[in-house]
Amino acid sequence: MTTQQEQAVFTTADAVVRELVRAGVGIAFGIVSIHNMPIYDAILREGSIHLVCARGESGAVNMADGYARATGKLGVVITSTGTGAGNAAGSLVEAWAAGVPLLHVTGEVASPYLGTGRGYIHEMKDQLAMMEGCCKRAYRLTRPDQAAAVTRKAIGEALSAPSGPVTLEIPIDYQSAIIPDSRVEQMSVPVSVQDKALPKLPAGLLDRIAAAKRPVIWAGGGVISAGASAEIKQLAETLGAAVITSQSGKGSIPEDHPQCIGHFAAMELTKQLLQKSDLLISVGVRFRGNETSNWKVTVPEMHVSIDADWHAVNRNYGAAYGLVGDAKEILQAVLQSLEAYSLKPDAAYLAEVKAVRDELRAHLRATLGPYEQMLDGMRSVLPRNAILVRDVTVQANVWGSRLFDIYEPRTSIHASGGGIGQGLPTAIGAQAGDRDRVVVLMAGDGGFMVNVGEMAAAVQENLPIIVVLFDDAGYGVLRNIQEAAYGRQVAVDLLSPDFVKLSEAMGFDAVRIGSPEAFVAELKKAVAARRPSMIVVDMNAVGPMAKPFGGPPGAAESFKPKKLS
Known part of the structure; x- marks a missing residue:
C-alpha cells in the first residue's frame, strides 16, 4: 500500500x-524492464492508463502503431x-514510413555512465543516434526537473504535421529522481473556429483548376x-475527377x-490516364517507388501538390503549385x-474514368483463380467498417490491397516500410483501439512467425482479432520474383508448424480450410x-492463382544482372 510519505513524493516518472x-493517453503498450520500472510504477499509481504487455519490443511498437492508425x-x-x-528500431522505421503519431519512451543507462563504454548493463555505443535514425525525432532528458516540458515537446512533435514517431529516452537514475511538482503551461491566444480564416490561394490557381478537362486527384x-x-470526395465530384489512391x-x-x-497507380491503364490528364491534384502523397514503378509514372505539368511537409514539394515529382499546410x-x-x-x-470523361476503373479490376480479378471467390466472400461477410490489416504476403499484395474495397478512413492498415511480420501486433493494436x-x-506463414508470440498478448487482452493465414510453406512473394528473375529459387522454403495446434495452444479458436467455400463459412463463424x-488457408489444397x-x-x-549506367 502507498504510504502518505510516498504520495507526497513527486518524481520524474510522475511528471x-x-x-x-x-x-489524453488511455492505453500504452510495452515491456517492463529494470530500465523503465519507475515509469511503469508511476502509471500504476496514477491509475487511468491501461497497460498492454507485449512479448517483444518490436511487437509493442507495432501495437502502438496499429492503435494510432x-x-x-x-x-x-x-x-x-x-x-x-x-x-524496437525496426518497427519504429515502419511508423516513420507511415507517418504515424507515436511516442516511444525508453530508458537509458544511469547518467554518470552515458558514453563511457564501461559496460553498464544494457549500455550501447550511441542509443540516441540509433533512435534518431529510425524516428522523426529523438530527445534525451538531460535534467530531471525538465521532464514535463521535454515530454510535452516530444508529444507535440509526434502529433504535429507531418506526424511521426518520436523517441524520448530517460536515464534510469533520472526516472526516480524527486523533482518539484511544478506546472508547465504553453501560453497562447485561442482562436475561435468562427474567426479562423481559410488559407489564401495563389493568384490564378483556381482559373487553371477550373479550366481542366481531364482532372485527376491522387489521394495519399x-x-x-x-x-x-469528405473534402476529397466533394472535390472529385465538383471537378469530375478520377481519384487514384496510394496504399x-x-x-x-x-x-x-x-x-x-x-x-492502381503503377498499372498501364492508369499510367495512360495520367499521361492524357491536364491537371493532377496530389494530396498528402509520398509517391513511393514501389507505387510509381520507381517514378516511371508520368504526371502532367499542371500538378498541384498539397502537403503538410515542406520537404514533399518537388521531392519526387515537380509541382506547378506547392501548397504547404493543413490539407483539410x-x-x-x-x-x-x-x-x-x-x-x-x-459526362464523357466520367464514363472513361469508370471504364478504366472497371477494366483494371476485371484484369486483376482474372489472375486470382480460386481466390476471387475468397475475396468476394470476405467483402460480403465483413462489415463495411471492418479494419483490414495486411502483412506482406501474396494475397494481401495482389487483392487485399487493391480489390478488397475500403469504404472508410482508418480501416485499411498495411506495412508502408515493406517489412514482414508486423501485421499481427499491428492488428492487436488496432483492435485494442x-x-x-x-x-x-x-498474413503469410513466413511473416507471421516473426512475431508469433504476440498471439498470447491478444488472448490476454481478450481481443477478438481474426487472422487469415495463407500457408504456402515459404516466402511466396520472393519465390515468384526469384523464379521470374533467375529461373530458380533459394532460401524461400520454410517448415511450417501445425498452425491450428499452435493457435489453440495460445488460446485462439483455429481451423484449417482447403476451399473457398469452407473459407467463407468459417469466416462467418x-x-x-x-x-x-x-483461419489457416491451405494454399496447396485451394490451388494456385490463375x-x-x-x-x-x-x-x-x-x-x-546488368551494367550500371
Missing part, C-alpha cells in the same frame, strides 16, 4: 505520466534500453491524417465510388473558391464468435 494523461490518437510504447530499444495518407476525406490513402474516398480508380483547410479553401465557377463535370469493430489480419480466431504474382511491376527485371 512523464502526468503529461501522457494530459495528452485505427484511432487517429497518439500511440504510446514503453521499452527498455540498449537491446530493448534496438528491438495525408488525406486521412488531416481528416480530409496509405485507401479509404480517402469510398472505393465503390464510380470515380475511384483506387490503388486548403481543400476547403479550394472548394469554397470553386463555387463561383459553376462547374459541370464532363476499438474493441467493438471487426479486425481482420491477412469467426465474425459471429467475437473471439481470437485463426497467374503467379511476380511482385510490383518491374520487380523481377530489376534483379537481373
Whole structure:
C-alpha cells in the first residue's frame, strides 16, 4: 500500500505520466524492464492508463502503431534500453514510413555512465543516434526537473504535421529522481473556429483548376491524417475527377465510388490516364517507388501538390503549385473558391474514368483463380467498417490491397516500410483501439512467425482479432520474383508448424480450410464468435492463382544482372 510519505513524493516518472494523461493517453503498450520500472510504477499509481504487455519490443511498437492508425490518437510504447530499444528500431522505421503519431519512451543507462563504454548493463555505443535514425525525432532528458516540458515537446512533435514517431529516452537514475511538482503551461491566444480564416490561394490557381478537362486527384495518407476525406470526395465530384489512391490513402474516398480508380497507380491503364490528364491534384502523397514503378509514372505539368511537409514539394515529382499546410483547410479553401465557377463535370470523361476503373479490376480479378471467390466472400461477410490489416504476403499484395474495397478512413492498415511480420501486433493494436469493430489480419506463414508470440498478448487482452493465414510453406512473394528473375529459387522454403495446434495452444479458436467455400463459412463463424480466431488457408489444397504474382511491376527485371549506367 502507498504510504502518505510516498504520495507526497513527486518524481520524474510522475511528471512523464502526468503529461501522457494530459495528452489524453488511455492505453500504452510495452515491456517492463529494470530500465523503465519507475515509469511503469508511476502509471500504476496514477491509475487511468491501461497497460498492454507485449512479448517483444518490436511487437509493442507495432501495437502502438496499429492503435494510432485505427484511432487517429497518439500511440504510446514503453521499452527498455540498449537491446530493448534496438528491438524496437525496426518497427519504429515502419511508423516513420507511415507517418504515424507515436511516442516511444525508453530508458537509458544511469547518467554518470552515458558514453563511457564501461559496460553498464544494457549500455550501447550511441542509443540516441540509433533512435534518431529510425524516428522523426529523438530527445534525451538531460535534467530531471525538465521532464514535463521535454515530454510535452516530444508529444507535440509526434502529433504535429507531418506526424511521426518520436523517441524520448530517460536515464534510469533520472526516472526516480524527486523533482518539484511544478506546472508547465504553453501560453497562447485561442482562436475561435468562427474567426479562423481559410488559407489564401495563389493568384490564378483556381482559373487553371477550373479550366481542366481531364482532372485527376491522387489521394495519399495525408488525406486521412488531416481528416480530409469528405473534402476529397466533394472535390472529385465538383471537378469530375478520377481519384487514384496510394496504399496509405485507401479509404480517402469510398472505393465503390464510380470515380475511384483506387490503388492502381503503377498499372498501364492508369499510367495512360495520367499521361492524357491536364491537371493532377496530389494530396498528402509520398509517391513511393514501389507505387510509381520507381517514378516511371508520368504526371502532367499542371500538378498541384498539397502537403503538410515542406520537404514533399518537388521531392519526387515537380509541382506547378506547392501548397504547404493543413490539407483539410486548403481543400476547403479550394472548394469554397470553386463555387463561383459553376462547374459541370464532363459526362464523357466520367464514363472513361469508370471504364478504366472497371477494366483494371476485371484484369486483376482474372489472375486470382480460386481466390476471387475468397475475396468476394470476405467483402460480403465483413462489415463495411471492418479494419483490414495486411502483412506482406501474396494475397494481401495482389487483392487485399487493391480489390478488397475500403469504404472508410482508418480501416485499411498495411506495412508502408515493406517489412514482414508486423501485421499481427499491428492488428492487436488496432483492435485494442476499438474493441467493438471487426479486425481482420491477412498474413503469410513466413511473416507471421516473426512475431508469433504476440498471439498470447491478444488472448490476454481478450481481443477478438481474426487472422487469415495463407500457408504456402515459404516466402511466396520472393519465390515468384526469384523464379521470374533467375529461373530458380533459394532460401524461400520454410517448415511450417501445425498452425491450428499452435493457435489453440495460445488460446485462439483455429481451423484449417482447403476451399473457398469452407473459407467463407468459417469466416462467418469467426465474425459471429467475437473471439481470437485463426483461419489457416491451405494454399496447396485451394490451388494456385490463375497467374503467379511476380511482385510490383518491374520487380523481377530489376534483379537481373546488368551494367550500371
